[in-house]
Amino acid sequence: MLTQLRIKNLILSDEININFDKGFNALTGETGAGKSIIVGALDYIFGKPLKIDLKYEKDKPVILEADFNLNNQNEDNTKNTLEEMDLNHDINHIITISREISLKNRSISYVNGKRINQKQLGILRSFLVDFHSQKDQFQIYDNQYQLQV
DSSP states (O other), X not given: OEEEEEEEEXXXXXXXXXXXXSSOOOOOOSTTSSXXXXXXXXXXXXXOOOOGGGBSSTTSOEEEEEEEEOTTSSXXXXXXXXXXXXXXXXXXXXXXXXXXXXXXXXXXXXXXXXEEOHHHHHHHHHHHOOOOOTTGGGGGGOHHHHHHO
């Protein structure tokens, strides 16, 4: 479960810190309120390329961090995957995924302070994040999705 999200120097925000409580959390607001910045930050944390014009201040790096509590969420699979990647979680079963995108648009990603690559990020994303959007219903037309279901 995502427990905290920290965003620095992205789009219109100098710094955003969001805590998510246990249970259902919803992001609501009018068009332009900033919901997409929050959802986009999660995409960027997990490796999506960032357009250089999305930096709030061009002379500072973008820093993104997300804390995930591994309790009660595919806990065994996630912990086994972390062990296979030689990544540790703390005693409270929290992992922190961070990404720094430099002035030259190069990025470095970490899990609990240990550097990881894009492939590892993709594997972790499959355990930790599940996005659903208003166009999810179009998956039903995908042959591979039909076979999976």
